[in-house]
Amino acid sequence: MAFVIKGGTVVNADISERADVLVDGETIVAVGADLEVPAGAEVIDAAGAYVMPGGIDPHTHMEFQFMGTVSADDFEWGTKAALSGGTTMIVDFCIPGPGQSMVEAYKDWRAKSEKAAADYSYHLAVTHWDEGVFDDMAAIVNEHGVNTFKHFMAYKGALMVEDDVLFHSFKRCADLGAMAMVHAENGEVVAQLQEDYMGRGMSGPEFHAYSRPPEVEGEAANRAIMIADMAGCQLYIVHVSCKEAHEAISRARAAGKRVYGEPLIQHLTLDETDYHNVDWDYAARRVMSPPFRPKKHQESLWTGLQAGSLQVVATDHCSFTSEQKRMGLDDFRKIPNGTGGLEDRMPVLWSKGVNTGILTPNEFVAVTSTNSARILNCYPRKGVIRKGADADIVIWDPEATKTISASSQVSRIDYNVFEGVELKGLPAKVFSRGRLAAENGRVLAERGWGTFVARKPFPAPARALATFKALTAPRPIAREHGTVVP
Numbered sequence: 001m002a003f004v005i006k007g008g009t010v011v012n013a014d015i016s017e018r019a020d021v022l023v024d025g026e027t028i029v030a031v032g033a034d035l036e037v038p039a040g041a042e043v044i045d046a047a048g049a050y051v052m053p054g055g056i057d058p059h060t061h062m063e064f065q066f067m068g069t070v071s072a073d074d075f076e077w078g079t080k081a082a083l084s085g086g087t088t089m090i091v092d093f094c095i096p097g098p099g100q101s102m103v104e105a106y107k108d109w110r111a112k113s114e115k116a117a118a119d120y121s122y123h124l125a126v127t128h129w130d131e132g133v134f135d136d137m138a139a140i141v142n143e144h145g146v147n148t149f150k151h152f153m154a155y156k157g158a159l160m161v162e163d164d165v166l167f168h169s170f171k172r173c174a175d176l177g178a179m180a181m182v183h184a185e186n187g188e189v190v191a192q193l194q195e196d197y198m199g200r201g202m203s204g205p206e207f208h209a210y211s212r213p214p215e216v217e218g219e220a221a222n223r224a225i226m227i228a229d230m231a232g233c234q235l236y237i238v239h240v241s242c243k244e245a246h247e248a249i250s251r252a253r254a255a256g257k258r259v260y261g262e263p264l265i266q267h268l269t270l271d272e273t274d275y276h277n278v279d280w281d282y283a284a285r286r287v288m289s290p291p292f293r294p295k296k297h298q299e300s301l302w303t304g305l306q307a308g309s310l311q312v313v314a315t316d317h318c319s320f321t322s323e324q325k326r327m328g329l330d331d332f333r334k335i336p337n338g339t340g341g342l343e344d345r346m347p348v349l350w351s352k353g354v355n356t357g358i359l360t361p362n363e364f365v366a367v368t369s370t371n372s373a374r375i376l377n378c379y380p381r382k383g384v385i386r387k388g389a390d391a392d393i394v395i396w397d398p399e400a401t402k403t404i405s406a407s408s409q410v411s412r413i414d415y416n417v418f419e420g421v422e423l424k425g426l427p428a429k430v431f432s433r434g435r436l437a438a439e440n441g442r443v444l445a446e447r448g449w450g451t452f453v454a455r456k457p458f459p460a461p462a463r464a465l466a467t468f469k470a471l472t473a474p475r476p477i478a479r480e481h482g483t484v485v486p
Ligand SMILES: NC(=O)NCCC(=O)O
Pocket: 061, 183, 287, 288, 289, 290, 316, 318, 337, 338, 339
């Protein structure tokens, strides 16, 4: 079925233009001024609206078995929540369980995500190192369409890996043309601080934040950057929450290293005072890692988006109900870590970023969609309004208003960390591969509409890094005695 979106302003990351968009089936087939309407095609009026690429959330956890429970939004409800807020693709973390191989975990995730209402892709987690992982990484890249590998530097005793695993795995990423990702927090220091506070009877959710100060994140970010540099691979640091981690990335990029940083909409807009609330539930619902930070860190994250030293805005959507959070009533270490945000990411970023003059609409598109598509290598199929791209399109009404409330949200949990935030600028219509998937926040997409988006390795940066490594590799000194020169 064909349709033309007429009269809107098409906003891509690089340019805004008055143009119509012709969609045929799942694909954008033309973008231009005053397009002729083919016989039988529907006309959709976008006067006064922006026509933007559907959002991509590069960091989610659907139906994730974690900390003794399972995150509440599965692929169906998580992607429906995403669509209601303008996000048409998520990239979820596929994390092998204890004793499970990467390829088995991948198959599990494929089965779980069959119910997705929007498109999805994965990052694979490296949770230990052995020959099986070495071999599986090649299969994952070459046969299963995943080019990113995640490493947790925190969660000691569970998902955390040490530096030896990081170096082995980062070198393997370099060989395969894949990208390494890290959750950057020094898990050893966190574990000691947690024990120390609990030992002194300090068990409330505020001590979740005190046991994970910005320094643990800054240290781990620096360490991962240096290890990636020595391994010769690209590095993506997830949920950058503080000045220390942002500065590490910014320094690395200024030194020519291929490092990317992803702040979350939560860290950009919410702060640690939420943990001081006298209502235990209120504070515990906001427990995530890294935690919400003192307000001063937000300025660093916003300027990072402006300067380009931070490239994408994600949610790390990992939602737990109040009941699940209460697993940690007597011990903050047992509160399942994670918050929601998928349906609010784009509207909150627009209201707090574009309406305040911090970001232009083009920069908004860059950090909510295009940059993820480019960094994760699914561009230009995703992340752009242009001929040949998937028809993932948001018609954005800059005048529409709403106040966020859990009572009207799509996510399955019973609260919303953005409760009461007033929004101006909302998705009016959201198309997912040419199908109307949401209208004024109401989800029309059905379970199972989503498809897996395979992503190939990164030949150009991998080749550049390998060339540079080879040219700058240590060489033996020619001597009369001693080393034999090859
Ligand atoms: N972020 C968080 O608290 N939960 C999800 C797992 C992770 O990303 O660390």
